[in-house]
Structures are given as structure tokens and as C-alpha cells.
Amino acid sequence: MKRKLDANDVPSPEPAGAEDQEPDFEALGLDPRLRQALIKEKFTKPTLVQAKAIPLALEGKDILARAKTGSGKTAAYVLPVLQSILQQKSADPSLKATTGLILVPTRELAEQVQKVVTSFTAFCGKDIRSINLTQKVSDAVQRTMLADFPDLVISTPTRVLANVNNSALSLEKLSYLVIDEADLVLSYGYDEDINLLSKAIPRGVQTFLMSATLTSEVDTLKSLFCRSPVILKLEDKEEKGAGVSQFVVKCAEDEKFLLTYVIFKLQLVKGKVIIFVGDVDRCYRVKLFLEQFGIKSCVLNSELPINSRLHVVEEFNKGVYDIIIAADDQEVMGVAKPTKKSQEAIEEGAEDKEEIGSSEDEEEVQEGNSKKAKRRKMTNKEKDYGMSRGIDFQNVACVLNFDLPTTSKSYTHRIGRTGRAGKAGMALSFVVPSDQYGKHKPTSVPSSKHDEAVLAKIVKRQGKLGHEVRPYHFEMQQVDAFRYRMTDALRAVTRLAVQEARAREIRQELIKSEKLKRHFEDNPDELRQLRHDGELRAARVQPHLKHVPDYLMPTKGREGISNEDVGYVGFKKTNENRIRKARDRNRGKGKGKKVGGKVDPLKTFNRGRK
Numbered sequence: 001m002k003r004k005l006d007a008n009d010v011p012s013p014e015p016a017g018a019e020d021q022e023p024d025f026e027a028l029g030l031d032p033r034l035r036q037a038l039i040k041e042k043f044t045k046p047t048l049v050q051a052k053a054i055p056l057a058l059e060g061k062d063i064l065a066r067a068k069t070g071s072g073k074t075a076a077y078v079l080p081v082l083q084s085i086l087q088q089k090s091a092d093p094s095l096k097a098t099t100g101l102i103l104v105p106t107r108e109l110a111e112q113v114q115k116v117v118t119s120f121t122a123f124c125g126k127d128i129r130s131i132n133l134t135q136k137v138s139d140a141v142q143r144t145m146l147a148d149f150p151d152l153v154i155s156t157p158t159r160v161l162a163n164v165n166n167s168a169l170s171l172e173k174l175s176y177l178v179i180d181e182a183d184l185v186l187s188y189g190y191d192e193d194i195n196l197l198s199k200a201i202p203r204g205v206q207t208f209l210m211s212a213t214l215t216s217e218v219d220t221l222k223s224l225f226c227r228s229p230v231i232l233k234l235e236d237k238e239e240k241g242a243g244v245s246q247f248v249v250k251c252a253e254d255e256k257f258l259l260t261y262v263i264f265k266l267q268l269v270k271g272k273v274i275i276f277v278g279d280v281d282r283c284y285r286v287k288l289f290l291e292q293f294g295i296k297s298c299v300l301n302s303e304l305p306i307n308s309r310l311h312v313v314e315e316f317n318k319g320v321y322d323i324i325i326a327a328d329d330q331e332v333m334g335v336a337k338p339t340k341k342s343q344e345a346i347e348e349g350a351e352d353k354e355e356i357g358s359s360e361d362e363e364e365v366q367e368g369n370s371k372k373a374k375r376r377k378m379t380n381k382e383k384d385y386g387m388s389r390g391i392d393f394q395n396v397a398c399v400l401n402f403d404l405p406t407t408s409k410s411y412t413h414r415i416g417r418t419g420r421a422g423k424a425g426m427a428l429s430f431v432v433p434s435d436q437y438g439k440h441k442p443t444s445v446p447s448s449k450h451d452e453a454v455l456a457k458i459v460k461r462q463g464k465l466g467h468e469v470r471p472y473h474f475e476m477q478q479v480d481a482f483r484y485r486m487t488d489a490l491r492a493v494t495r496l497a498v499q500e501a502r503a504r505e506i507r508q509e510l511i512k513s514e515k516l517k518r519h520f521e522d523n524p525d526e527l528r529q530l531r532h533d534g535e536l537r538a539a540r541v542q543p544h545l546k547h548v549p550d551y552l553m554p555t556k557g558r559e560g561i562s563n564e565d566v567g568y569v570g571f572k573k574t575n576e577n578r579i580r581k582a583r584d585r586n587r588g589k590g591k592g593k594k595v596g597g598k599v600d601p602l603k604t605f606n607r608g609r610k
């Protein structure tokens with residue numbers, strides 16, 4: 001059975017909101033150089049937020065836009081800013097000043113926005129020069145680059161302020177200010193920097209605040225920077241994209257592993273998958289578990305050096321890996337205490353305070369201190385969170401919430417990693433019922449205790465957005481046939497193996513790290529030591545687990561993929577599954593059912609007990 005690795009497997013309908021009555025890029029009156037870049041990027045029609053925001057922005061209006069994750073907000077502000085800079089340049093070719101500033105909460109996002117700017121300015125020659133201030137270059141180099149008056153600066157608030165304070169950057173001629181992921185900027189603890197920046201930014205600057213959620217933080221930014229902005233609240237319902245089908249599976253902790261194994265080994269999910277887990281150890285536990293079956297994945301978490309994280313996302317987007325395992329809320333939940341080694345790595349890797357993490361601190365379901373948790377601002381340590389916020393993981397067919405997040409807001413952002421730009425996507429979440437919590441080995445992450453309460457909030461929030469979160473029932477009889485293999489594999493993934501894998505990964509990433517290159521050249525013994533450690537196997541490998549014997553396979557053929565089944569592939573039951581046949585004889589067969597009136601995406605797996 002061949003795994004379908006091609007990201008293009010996920011069909012690409014028109015981008016979200018690309019309706020006939022909406023203008024195309026031509027009608028928006030964009031500069032031909034920008035249009036040429038759009039053609040190169042295969043952007044044929046603007047998404048809804050682009051179609052609404054670009055004309056208003058070109059009229060000079062301040063904009064506060066709320067649009068769902070993956071709806072194309074970046075181009076919605078980058079294009080009008082570039083267009084205006086080009087116009088300014090053609091009116092005054094001698095103009096040398098930084099006129100555009102884009103603020104983002106993390107280095108990852110700064111890098112991502114810089115890439116978008118670079119691609120859109122591919123045909124602008126030297127007419128638009130941009131700089132990403134979060135790049136790791138020496139202060140002297142950065143100063144030199146700024147001395148050349150780049151037209152557009154992309155940065156976190158802290159880096160801009162530092163450069164304004166040391167007079168390397170002048171904001172006097174600023175005309176456009178963008179704050180992307182506006183809801184995050186303040187919750188990342190940039191309050192002071194933002195306040196100081198608001199004094200350095202001249203009055204009358206055209207401002208764009210972009211966010212997937214409108215919060216009190218966005219309101220604060222609005223009053224600081226905007227002059228009666230046009231508020232674009234683009235509800236998900238308005239988006240014409242295929243959207244994300246959302247399913248929830250109630251299961252015990254050990255069944256999470258069992259179902260994950262079944263899903264991947266039998267390729268029930270087709271295309272790229274992000275598995276979200278509750279803490280860093282879980283990343284490695286799940287990775288090692290999948291490795292037992294020869295299933296390759298990569299890991300993304302806050303303790304990896306920033307360059308490694310960017311590299312992992314890049315490789316995932318290029319299709320080098322099909323599965324990424326991401327931990328995004330470990331620090332807020334207070335469950336992952338970094339080891340001494342990993343802490344050292346964090347300190348080595350975390351070059352400046354703003355590079356990582358965020359808090360989805362509202363609606364946290366915590367025992368006893370829910371109110372406190374609600375209003376909690378993050379400490380620097382807690383910023384190791386929200387790894388996935390705003391990151392453009394491309395062509396993700398499925399988000400698997402192996403561990404449910406602690407807030408419905410975090411859930412919204414996680415599932416926003418799939419179904420982007422109008423494509424279809426699927427979110428499958430494991431929920432541990434409270435009576436199952438702590439009953440099965442390995443132990444769940446502590447937050448699972450509150451899964452049901454969080455789920456209730458998720459269902460409510462998604463309901464408000466017009467989305468249904470549907471229950472999904474695997475046929476446990478069928479799945480049970482795989483249980484002993486799961487147990488066998490889990491036995492090899494000991495706590496020690498997990499810790500070793502975690503430490504080993506950091507060691508390897510540190511070796512790769514550009515920053516340490518010179519250090520190792522001067523200290524070759526240290527490098528030898530690290531390399532030697534790196535040869536340790538993280539978990540006992542059991543080659544027999546890599547293959548699923550025929551008698552365990554519930555199918556010989558595959559059913560065709562209907563439009564509704566995009567992102568996942570069902571499989572037929574056959575009479576050749578000896579184990580199931582025997583069980584069926586004893587227990588009697590269930591009848592085929594439909595989920596929520598729709599065809600069951602995982603086909604036969606819902607035919608079991610409820």
C-alpha cells in the first residue's frame with residue numbers, strides 16, 4: 001500500500017471567498033509588477049479578506065480586520081502597502097525613507113512575512129527594499145542595512161524599539177503601520193514596547209490591525225494607533241472555502257496511541273498531518289511510538305533553537321515530512337519542566353525574548369483558579385507557547401489533536417492550520433472522558449482531566465461560527481486487532497527513551513546551529529562528545545512492527561475518494577480479516593452508519609459500538 005505523499009493530493013478549489021462578484025486582482029488596480037508576482041505565486045483571485053481590505057486600504061483607510069486563520073490576511077495588507085510604496089516612489093524617485101512598518105509577535109512570523117514580501121516584490125527591482133529586523137545578523141550589519149533606508153521594515157516590537165532608541169532607524173517618515181496577529185502582540189508581553197513605539201510613530205500613519213480573533217488587546221491597539229478604522233469582521237460563514245470538517249473521538253489515553261497507529265498505518269488520512277500534543281515529552285513519545293512502525297515524523301517545540309524550528313516548518317512545507325508533531329502549550333499548562341540540558345539549550349537557542357510563544361490564556365479550564373488563569377499575562381518563560389500561531393503550514397490535510405488544547409481559542413488556531421486558502425481540511429480530536437482519566441497507561445497529560453469541559457466550550461464556540469463538531473466512532477472491534485502491536489510498541493517507548501530522544505534532538509540541533517559552529521571549531525572535543533552521544537538509539541527498535549501482516553489488514557482495495565472525503569481515505573471491509581470475522585461471529589455485526597447525516601470519512605470505522 002503506497003502512502004500518498006503528494007501535497008497536491010489535497011484539492012485546491014478557488015481560494016476562500018473567491019466569488020464571481022468579487023473583484024479579481026486586475027480589478028483592484030494593482031501595479032503591473034505586483035500583478036506579475038501574483039501570477040507567479042499562482043494567486044488567481046483574491047480571498048474574501050483581500051477583496052474587501054485591499055480597495056479600502058488603497059483609499060487610505062485604517063483597517064481593523066478579523067478574518068479566520070488561513071484566509072490570506074498577509075497578502076491583504078502586504079499588497080496595498082507595496083502598492084502605496086511603489087506609488088510614492090514613482091511620484092518622488094529620490095525618496096529615501098522607511099515608510100512601512102510591519103509588526104509581528106514572533107521571529108517565525110517575521111521570517112514568514114518577509115518571504116511573502118520578497119515574493120511579491122520579485123519584479124520591483126530595487127524600487128522596494130525590505131528588511132527583517134529579527135534576522136540574526138550583527139548589530140553593525142543591521143545598522144548598515146538600516147542606514148540605507150529600507151522602504152519596509154518587518155520586526156517584532158522589541159527589535160524596532162531597540163533600533164529606534166539607538167537611532168539606527170527613523171520612523172519620522174512612516175506612512176503605513178501594520179500589526180499582524182494583533183491579538184497576540186500585547187499578550188506576548190510587548191505592552192511597554194508598544195506604548196513607547198506609539199510615541200515614536202508619527203500621527204496620521206495609515207494603520208492595519210490584522211487578527212483571527214478580536215480581543216480587548218486588539219481594542220487597546222485600536223485606540224493607540226487607529227483613526228476611526230473600517231472594521232472588517234469576516235465571519236467564517238462568509239468564506240466560500242471547503243472548510244474544516246471537525247470530528248471528536250472519545251477515547252482512553254492508551255487508545256489515543258492505538259487509534260493514531262491505525263490511522264497512519266492504514267493510511268486513513270491522506271496528505272500532510274499536524275499532530276498537536278500537550279507537552280514536549282509527548283512530542284518525543286508519539287514520535288518514537290510511530291517510529292516503531294516505520295512511520296517517520298518531525299517534531300516542533302519551543303525548546304528547539306529558532307533556526308531548527310524554521311527549518312522544520314520549511315521541510316514540512318516542502319513535503320520532506322508528512323507528519324509534524326507540535327507541542328504548543330506546555331508552559332502555560334505548567335506540565336513540562338525542561339530538563340537541565342534542554343533548559344541550557346533554550347537559553348542557547350533563544351536569542352531574544354520575543355522569538356517564541358504566546359498564550360491562549362482566556363477560557364483556560366483549570367481547577368480552582370480559572371479566573372486567575374483567565375487574566376494571566378505571560379512571564380517570559382511562559383512564552384514558549386503557541387508554536388503554531390500564524391505559521392503557514394502548507395497543504396495540511398488533517399490536524400490531529402492527540403491532546404486537546406486547554407482553550408477553545410487555542411483549538412480554533414490549531415485547526416486553522418488546515419483548510420487554508422479555501423482548501424478542504426479535517427480536524428480530529430481525541431477527548432479523554434473524565435471517568436477514563438488516569439485509568440490507563442501511559443498517563444495522560446494533566447490537562448486531559450478537563451477535556452470534556454474544554455470540549456463543551458469548543459462546541460459552543462464553533463457553533464457560534466456556524467461549524468459543527470461531530471462525534472466520530474471507530475469500530476473498536478476492528479481496531480482491537482491492532483492493540484497488542486500498540487502495547488508492544490509502547491513498551492519500547494520508555495520514559496528514559498523519551499528523555500534521551502529529547503536530549504538527543506537538542507544536541508543534534510545545537511550541532512547544526514549556525515551560532516555554535518565557530519565554538520565547536522575551537523572546541524572539537526566537545527563536538528566529538530556530542531556526536532558520540534548522538535549515536536545512542538532512543539528506543540529499542542522492533543523491526544517486526546514495521547509491517548502489518550495481511551491478516552490484520554481490514555482491506556484489500558480502497559474506495560474511491562469522493563469530494564466529501566478529501567484529506568482522508570476510507571477503506572473497504574473484506575471477508576479476509578480472520579480476526580474480525582471470528583469476532584463478528586461472536587458479537588454480531590453493526591450496520592453502516594452515517595455521521596451527522598454525511599458520509600463517514602473514515603468509512604467502515606464507525607460501524608462499531610457507540
Ligand SMILES: Nc1ncnc2c1ncn2[C@@H]1O[C@H](COP(=O)(O)OP(=O)(O)OP(=O)(O)O)[C@@H](O)[C@H]1O
Nearest residue numbers: 015043045046047069070071072073074390392421
Ligand atoms: N488569493 C490567494 N490565492 C491563493 N492562495 C492564497 C491567496 N491568498 C493567500 N493564499 C495562501 O493561503 C495561505 C494562507 O495565507 P496567510 O498565511 O496569509 O493566512 P492568514 O489569514 O494570515 O492565516 P493566519 O491567521 O493563520 O496567520 C498561504 O499559503 C497563502 O500563500
